[in-house]
Structures are given as C-alpha cells and as structure tokens.
Amino acid sequence: MEAQMVDIEAQSKSVFKKVDRPVTLKFQEVVYKITIKKQGCLKNKIDSPIEKQILKGITGIVIPGEMLAMLGPSGCGKTTLLTALGGRLGGKLSGSITYNNKPFSSTINRSTGFVTQDDVLYPHLTVTETLVFTALLRLPNTLTTQQKTTLAEDIIEQLGLTRCKSSVIGGPRLRGVSGGERKRVSIGQEMLINPSLLFLDEPTSGLDSTTAQRIVSTLWELARGGRTVVMTIHQPSSRLFYMFHKVLLLSDGNPLFFGKGSEVMSYFDSIGFSPLVAMNPSDFLLDLGNGILPDDSNQEDQATIKQKLVSAYKSNLADNLKAETIASEEQVNDVLDRKNSERWTTTWFQQFTILLRRDLKERRHESFDKLRIGQVLIISFLCGLLWWKSDTSNIRDQSGLLFFYTAFWVLMPLFRAIFTFPQEREMLEKERSSGMYRLSSYFMSRAIGDLPMELVLPTCFCIITYWMAGFKPNAGSFLYALVAVLLTVLVAQGLGLALSSIVMDLKSTTVLGGVITMTFTLTGGYYVQHVPVFVSWIKYVSISFYTYKLLLGSQYEHGQTYRCGNQTCLVADFPAINNIGLDGQATSFVALIIMLVGYRVIAYIALMRIGVLKK
Structure with a gap:
C-alpha cells in the first residue's frame, strides 16, 4: 500500500513519466463483417441480407514506446479497426487481438485510454470539474479524494490547461474553451489512469496546424514514457507524419502498408509508386488509398490500382509481418495480471x-x-x-x-x-x-x-x-x-x-x-x-x-x-x-x-x- 501511494505521488509529478505496466499490442488477420438488410419498396422478400466485409485480414504489432498512425481515405475502416483494438467492437469480429499475448479483459480495460473523435464532454462543467469528477470515478479507493483531486490538477498543469481551468467546456450554443483545449481535456481524462494503452480517433480533426502539432507532440512524449499509442489520423502535415514510429495504410478495409513511418516512401518507390515531385507523404498515401497515381498520364482504373497495391502488400510485407508477430512471444511484464481483478475501482455508493x-x-x-x-x-x-x-x-x-x-x-x-x-x-x-x-x-x-x-x-x-x-x-x-x-x-x-x-x-x-x-x-x-x-x-x-x-x-x-x-x-x-x-x-x-x-x-x-x- 505504501509503495503504491509513493508511485501515485510520483505519477502526479509528470504525466510523461515512464509507465510501469507496458503492453505489447498484436493483431493478426483481423476481419470484421456486418450484415446489411435490403430496404426500399422494390426489395425482394426472398433476398437474404447482404454481408459486407469492413476489415479484410489486418495484421500488425505495436510495442511499448511506439506510436502507430492509421491512415486512409474516409470509410476505409480506420475507426472500426481502432474500436476493435480498443476492445469496444462487437459483432462478427474474427482474428486475434492480444495484449501482452493475452485476450482483452477488464484488467486491460482499466489500463486503456480511449479518446473518441468527437470530444464527448459536459458543456456546463469547467475544465477542472470535468477532470476532477473523472478522477473521482476512475481512480481506485487506495487514493483519498484529495489525492485524486491533486492528480487532476497536475494533469491540468502539465497539459497546458491552467489558463482555462475555470472556463466551462462549452458546446454548440455555449461559448467555452477552444477545440485544442477540448481535445487536451479529453486526453487528460484518459491520462488520469496512467494508461498503458492509449487509443485516439482523429485527435487533430478540425484543429489548426500549430494546435495539431502540440497535440501530437504531447502524444509522442506519452509514448516515450513506455505507452503504446495508436491513433487514426486523416491528413497530417509532413512534420507530424515523421513523428509516427509506425504507419498503417488502409484502403477499403485492405492493408496497403504496415511498418516504420520512415520507410513508407521507399517501400512504395520499390514497387513502382513514387511521387513525381516532393510532397507531403500523407497526401501521397491518401492518393494511393483512393487508387489515384501521381502520374496523371496513367489512365488505369482506380480498382485496378488498389488491387495492385493489395497484391504488393501480400507479396512483400504480409509474410514478414506475420513472422514478426509470431516471433514476438517475448516475456512480458505480468503486473497487469497481478493487479486487483475487481471490476469496479469505487463502491456503488461512491459512484452514486x-x-x-x-x-x-x-x-x-x-x-x-x-x-x-x-x-x-x-x-x-x-x-x-x-x-x-x-x-x-x-x-x-x-x-x-x-x-x-x-x-x-x-x-x-x-x-x-x-x-x-x-x-x-x-x-x-x-x-x-x-x-x-x-x-x-x-x-x-x-x-x-x-x-x-x-x-x-x-x-x-x-x-x-x-x-x-x-x-x-x-x-x-x-x-x-x-x-x-x-x-x-x-x-x-x-x-x-x-x-x-x-x-x-x-x-x-x-x-x-x-x-x-x-x-x-x-x-x-x-x-x-x-x-x-x-x-x-x-x-x-x-x-x-x-x-x-x-x-x-x-x-x-x-x-x-x-x-x-x-x-x-x-x-x-x-x-x-x-x-x-x-x-x-x-x-x-x-x-x-x-x-x-x-x-x-x-x-x-x-x-x-x-x-x-x-x-
């Protein structure tokens, strides 16, 4: 108990402190299907519902200290995959997703932070109230109320929210904090539990380049502390792109690339796809994800281009990636399993x-x-x-x-x-x-x-x-x-x-x-x-x-x-x-x-x- 209190007090001094529960995330041949029922006045009653495949066999591994960015056109399956990796997707999900070689559990859930694309916050609460109430609900009873409040205040300071800590969050009809500050509040809510895994859905959406840089820099610092950070991102600037340790490119649910961000351009150049002029790597990747080549003289069909990219991935990357995930059965810290397995960190009456x-x-x-x-x-x-x-x-x-x-x-x-x-x-x-x-x-x-x-x-x-x-x-x-x-x-x-x-x-x-x-x-x-x-x-x-x-x-x-x-x-x-x-x-x-x-x-x-x- 005393050692745990010392650990929490040390954590409160810096949210960028090295995490004590590192988690290796692996996903192998992840497939997700949905069933679509036919609608409309012309539908045939004997027709069976259509099954659509959203994710088509995606494999990858992210180790502690790495930040994975998932890129691709709108509707390619980025958010679906992120939700599946975060243990929040039900339905026809197949394949293997493991955390330190173990399946998702309530213990893993308590060590996981998930930041949604839309900042779901109460508009009439202040920044301080938002984080304090989150701390009171999510942190264990081994901490006193005062210690939980202090930790929330430290998070406010270290995420640069001190200036607006007494301002209301705001909403469509209520003026409040800026978009970047709202996003940092959402991240702060997840950082309160000092997560080993951090998932973020479009954390830079709707933000200017400077604010987006600040957000991603914060996430990079969090990853450097031994956390496993996974995010979806639509069209990052070039300086943001080179901060990502790994990149996953998706197109219509198919993986086109998985590997180090620094190697993505050389990979596509090696298979005959390279930009004619210097350009933002993310713009180039999005063009490829949409089946558009930088050479306008090439009149190939978009579906044909996508199929070539999928085939190249299977030929050049899939086997090596599968071997890498299988070979990563290293000994991992089992501290997560030794944690208290109780589902709730607070009592019913405290929650009420x-x-x-x-x-x-x-x-x-x-x-x-x-x-x-x-x-x-x-x-x-x-x-x-x-x-x-x-x-x-x-x-x-x-x-x-x-x-x-x-x-x-x-x-x-x-x-x-x-x-x-x-x-x-x-x-x-x-x-x-x-x-x-x-x-x-x-x-x-x-x-x-x-x-x-x-x-x-x-x-x-x-x-x-x-x-x-x-x-x-x-x-x-x-x-x-x-x-x-x-x-x-x-x-x-x-x-x-x-x-x-x-x-x-x-x-x-x-x-x-x-x-x-x-x-x-x-x-x-x-x-x-x-x-x-x-x-x-x-x-x-x-x-x-x-x-x-x-x-x-x-x-x-x-x-x-x-x-x-x-x-x-x-x-x-x-x-x-x-x-x-x-x-x-x-x-x-x-x-x-x-x-x-x-x-x-x-x-x-x-x-x-x-x-x-x-x-």
Whole structure:
C-alpha cells in the first residue's frame, strides 16, 4: 500500500513519466463483417441480407514506446479497426487481438485510454470539474479524494490547461474553451489512469496546424514514457507524419502498408509508386488509398490500382509481418495480471454520490431555467384568477381545474424526462465502455438528480392555485391534493424515462409521448363519461384516471351536497364525478406507486436490453 501511494505521488509529478505496466499490442488477420438488410419498396422478400466485409485480414504489432498512425481515405475502416483494438467492437469480429499475448479483459480495460473523435464532454462543467469528477470515478479507493483531486490538477498543469481551468467546456450554443483545449481535456481524462494503452480517433480533426502539432507532440512524449499509442489520423502535415514510429495504410478495409513511418516512401518507390515531385507523404498515401497515381498520364482504373497495391502488400510485407508477430512471444511484464481483478475501482455508493453531484452541477442551468419557472408561475396565477374563490356551487369549474392539475402535471415532467437518455447516449457509451461506473448507480443518480425542481415547481403551483381557487380550506385536504400531484409527477417522469430508454430517438419519443399523454387525458374520465366497453380498459393504465380520482377524493366525500339551480344535489351524482367515483382512493395510490416503480424498472431493463450500455 505504501509503495503504491509513493508511485501515485510520483505519477502526479509528470504525466510523461515512464509507465510501469507496458503492453505489447498484436493483431493478426483481423476481419470484421456486418450484415446489411435490403430496404426500399422494390426489395425482394426472398433476398437474404447482404454481408459486407469492413476489415479484410489486418495484421500488425505495436510495442511499448511506439506510436502507430492509421491512415486512409474516409470509410476505409480506420475507426472500426481502432474500436476493435480498443476492445469496444462487437459483432462478427474474427482474428486475434492480444495484449501482452493475452485476450482483452477488464484488467486491460482499466489500463486503456480511449479518446473518441468527437470530444464527448459536459458543456456546463469547467475544465477542472470535468477532470476532477473523472478522477473521482476512475481512480481506485487506495487514493483519498484529495489525492485524486491533486492528480487532476497536475494533469491540468502539465497539459497546458491552467489558463482555462475555470472556463466551462462549452458546446454548440455555449461559448467555452477552444477545440485544442477540448481535445487536451479529453486526453487528460484518459491520462488520469496512467494508461498503458492509449487509443485516439482523429485527435487533430478540425484543429489548426500549430494546435495539431502540440497535440501530437504531447502524444509522442506519452509514448516515450513506455505507452503504446495508436491513433487514426486523416491528413497530417509532413512534420507530424515523421513523428509516427509506425504507419498503417488502409484502403477499403485492405492493408496497403504496415511498418516504420520512415520507410513508407521507399517501400512504395520499390514497387513502382513514387511521387513525381516532393510532397507531403500523407497526401501521397491518401492518393494511393483512393487508387489515384501521381502520374496523371496513367489512365488505369482506380480498382485496378488498389488491387495492385493489395497484391504488393501480400507479396512483400504480409509474410514478414506475420513472422514478426509470431516471433514476438517475448516475456512480458505480468503486473497487469497481478493487479486487483475487481471490476469496479469505487463502491456503488461512491459512484452514486459522485454522479449525483456532477449531474446537479451540469443540469443546474436547466433546473433553474427562468423561462420554465416563469411558465409555471404565470400558469399558476392565471389558473388562480380564472377560478378565483370558486366553491361547490361551481362544481363544474372546480372539477375542471382538478382535471387540469392532472393533465398539466402528466405532460410537463413526461416531456422533460423523454430527453434524458437520447441526449446522453454518447456520454453513456464512452463512460460505460471505460468501466467508470455501474449502470444502476448512474440510473439512480440520474433519476434522483431531477427531483428537486421536478417537485418544487408543482408544489409552488399547488400552493398558488389551491388557495386562490377556493378549494377546501384545511391543511389535510391541501396536503392530500399536493401528495397526489407530486406522486403523479414522479410517475409521469418514470414513464418518460421508460420511453426515452426504449426508443432512444428524440423525435420518435416526442411523438410517442404525445400520443400516450393524449390517450391518458381522453380516457381520464372528464371529457368522456360513456366510454365504449372495448376501449374502457385503457383507463386502468391511465395516470390521469387515478390522479383525477385522488384529487376528487381530496375535495369531495359521500353525502356532500351542492346547489344545482333551486335545489340541492349530491356531489357524488355530478356526471364528471359520478363516472370516476369517490371510492377506491387506496387502490389509486397503490396503482400509481406500482406505475412509479414499474416504469423505472422498464427503463432500466431497456437500457440493458438494447445494448447501449453494458451491464
């Protein structure tokens, strides 16, 4: 334990320190296939799905201290191969991918950093908050909270992020740090665990040449510390190209070259492909990957040129490369196997509390949105004025307001909740793939994090409208109505979570949510008293039906009367109330509680079932 603490403290002094868990990455004859289903009105029903091969037998080896760059035209399979090497690709993947001659495991995963092309970061968190929360989630409990925070601050300093450490990350509608700084934050998140393997997808995409140089120089320093660095890159400048230890050139899933970056030009010259003038090697390689020759006078078909390059690779490089990977069965440090094999570095409760804190910080701008608060307050006072001091003589109006309670507080939380999971899909995939937290801890923190404003606003609504509208002037009746409304909010939120996790598409989920809420409203018992038998069952799954029954029970009771013209009538006989009934209050509470739990269970199962998250 003491030695481990000393090691961590030494690591915090420099992210470029030599890694203590070097990993040799080998991949042999990697093949990946996908199945494409025919679509369109002219498809033949008897036609079977088409199987397409994305990766076509790719072999290579990267040892500690080396930086491999994968180049090739768009759609050639670079990202697919990178994802496969990072242990994040399922499906029809064949061939051998080993790490220190062993298959991918949770132990390897904890020593692997993966930086996606798009920087998936929370826009409203600052640079410091982003890295500190990542440190708290990913670093083991052998470190204290203070030590984790200190390590995050050291990463900020050593990656040159001190100037912007208090700035928010930003997004499409929020000004934040620059593109280069965002990329360094993403790299910093992975460097927190001092990874032995570091995968990066297009780390220089969208950056100017100076910023790109700075990023690649940082990666070169990381590799020099004994890490194995693998990246995809589209069109690097010549000075970036010569920093790569090894280069892999792909074209339509086929390897055209694998070897030292310094030897790539001489190799293609030896097989009869050389540029007519001095040019950036990466530009020349991309031309070859597209089947374009530097000699414009040659009118060969692009497919023919590609086939020649593939054949040359198989004749000149494939056998030697295969022999090199087989001969590299050297003894490797087995420290990875001696590491604690526990899947999670933190406890469930730690994950829950950290995620809850992060969620509250990130979403406080939504929770305290002035427009939303103003919307609820304006509608509250408008309702209070429209139903000002109504009494049982205006029972139609009172029952109408109670049903408005129902409709409004089913609609509002449901449509907020359906945005939850589709908006966070990329973040979930990224963090769960890194083994940062359990699905259950995330789910609970996400559901509870929205509760403060989800419950505060309906409480304010009830306080304003209840007393202005002249409902029963006693605390018991008010609390009964308030509990009914708050329970409805929680149930509607659960339904929204279930829909968002099942559909995972904002447009489709919004349409489906609208249809369901309208169905609940129409069958809630206020608009239609004589519902046909064959659709009357819908009310038993309707949130509106049970909520309306509870709200009626909070204000009226058996034997209570009201003035109807020149006579006295029973409240229970009023059509909008008689159809619902004043009995079955306990049943309604139980039904809503079952829905509250059931919808959340459905949401949780759906997240696991659809494969967006790993269990």
